[in-house]
Amino acid sequence: MSNTLSKKELIARGILSQNPIFKLALSMCPAVGMSTTVVTGLMLGSAVFFVQVFSSLTISLIKNFIHPRIRIPTYTLVIATWVTVIDLVLAAYFPAAYAQMGIFIKLIVAFAIITMRLEMFACKESVSDSVVDGAGMGLGFLIGMVCLGFVRELIGNGTVLGYEIFSFKPFMFFILPCAGFFVVGLMMAFFNWIEARYRARMERKS
Amino acid sequence: MPETKPKSAKRDILSIVFRLTLTCLVAGLIMGTAFLLTHDAKERNEIQRNEKVMYSLLGYNEQNPAPQSMKMYPIHRYILDENQNLSVGYVIPAMDENSALLVVLDLEGNFVKQYPIAHKFGLQNNNNEDLVVQNTVGASILARFADTILVVTDNGKRTAYILDGKYPGFKTLIHIKMALNDKFDVLGFEVLEHEEDPGLGAEITQPYFKNQFNNRPAEKMKTLEVTKDPMPDDYRNALTGKGNLSNEQKGQILAQHKDDPIYALTGATISSRSVLNGNKAMVKKFVYRIEMLDKVIQSQNIQTVLKN
Known part of the structure; x- marks a missing residue:
């Protein structure tokens, strides 16, 4: 066990200092594909959150059983299991949402953040810490997706959560996939700028 | 990783096969259970959707049953x-x-x-x-x-x-x-x-x-x-x-x-x-x-x- 962070710090790390989208820039392809509106962003974000938490839990539970030479195949297997479960549950109980997400749910199997968290954290740390770490990372992704969806839906379509805010579409371009990358870049810059200012102020104080 | 000698490599393979098989079996069991639990609801959705499509093709909906x-x-x-x-x-x-x-x-x-x-x-x-x-x-x-x-x-x-x-x-x-x-x-x-x-x-x-x-x-x-x-x-x-x-x-x-x-x-x-x-x-x-x-x-x- 090498984890020295408290549970609160683990959560904060996933959301802020190591946010999967704005800091680590992982899993960008589905993030850009599914963040055209707040609702789709929220749906993919929640699915990733559940898969991340359950996979971290499972890997942490069986970490002594996994043969070190086949770590990655085992991670993939575990993630694929939970993705299949989520896929079946969504198809059965949320058919409308499922129809919108389509292939992106199955793509969670190949999400870099999830595999990364299992390799970096869950396969070494205690069960409770791993679950908290997974929840932090999942929340970070969820919040990132909702922020992206908010900006793109507002600017691209003039709506938020389907309600009309502007009676016109300011920049249709923002809905398109390529603009997703621009929005990610702009928001990354924005968050870095806030962080830099915050750091500077802290330094001045001390 | 310690250096592997031929003898331990053989044992390694057996251990990998055993562990991977067991993991796959458990994973299959979990997926199978989830499938059984959600199958009925999924089928019901399908039938409902089918019915809705049929009625809408005939020009009927909730306002006009x-x-x-x-x-x-x-x-x-x-x-x-x-x-x-x-x-x-x-x-x-x-x-x-x-x-x-x-x-x-x-x-x-x-x-x-x-x-x-x-x-x-x-x-x-x-x-x-x-x-x-x-x-x-x-x-x-x-x-x-x-x-x-x-x-x-x-x-x-x-x-x-x-x-x-x-x-x-x-x-x-x-x-x-x-x-x-x-x-x-x-x-x-x-x-x-x-x-x-x-x-x-x-x-x-x-x-x-x-x-x-x-x-x-x-x-x-x-x-x-x-x-x-x-x-x-x-x-x-x-x-x-x-x-x-x-x-x-x-x-x-x-x-x-x-x-x-x-x-x-x-x-x-x-x-x-x-x-x-x-x-x-x-x-x-x-x-x-x-x-x-x-x-x-x-x-x-x-x-x-x-x-x-």
Whole structure:
């Protein structure tokens, strides 16, 4: 066990200092594909959150059983299991949402953040810490997706959560996939700028 | 990683095989359980969606529900194979609610024989019903399910037919439901499943494309073609209900364009053509079969609720 962070710090790390989208820039392809509106962003974000938490839990539970030479195949297997479960549950109980997400749910199997968290954290740390770490990372992704969806839906379509805010579409371009990358870049810059200012102020104080 | 010697490498492989197998088994068990737990709900959704699509094709929705006098009867078609001698069996409802008739026709459409079946057939065929049909014809004949037509009646009079069909699109099969009225004019069709490209072929589900088929008589479907010309704006507005048109204006525009070819989707001519050809074939085969069946019902005086 090498984890020295408290549970609160683990959560904060996933959301802020190591946010999967704005800091680590992982899993960008589905993030850009599914963040055209707040609702789709929220749906993919929640699915990733559940898969991340359950996979971290499972890997942490069986970490002594996994043969070190086949770590990655085992991670993939575990993630694929939970993705299949989520896929079946969504198809059965949320058919409308499922129809919108389509292939992106199955793509969670190949999400870099999830595999990364299992390799970096869950396969070494205690069960409770791993679950908290997974929840932090999942929340970070969820919040990132909702922020992206908010900006793109507002600017691209003039709506938020389907309600009309502007009676016109300011920049249709923002809905398109390529603009997703621009929005990610702009928001990354924005968050870095806030962080830099915050750091500077802290330094001045001390 | 410690340096591995040949002996420990062998043990390593055994250990890897054992651990991976066990992990796979547990994973399979979890997925299987999830499948069993969600299977019923999924099937229910499917049936509900099917029903909603059927009613919306017939022009009914929550504001305008179907009348109580409306009834739906299934006609299941089976291919009967007796030592390579093919014939066609139609399971049609009998006079009384709880039984059915299997009417067997040869490939030219001549009546062969009929069997009474004491079983109430559902609107959607299932394995259990396939067994009932198989038992009826006996072991020497192999019965294979082909498709189902739904006959919609109102106060005993036929008002519409609902067909189910699959045909190849640009990529994979396109699964659709189509409704025709009693004179075999297309009432409309709805795409249930497809895998066409988003933004291109996937536009086949949009009203401005699929509504072009509405109100086309079966006779005119035969010669319908696809055109790459751009769709006139007034026609597009009338099809999608945009542009603040009154119902009267809409009807006028649609009447003007009723003999137009199908305007292909921009950048998806192949998908457009596949849908047109698929729909054409479905209508053609259906009209041929139902007319043949009706002729036999009349000439053999078969006792069925569909006789009126």
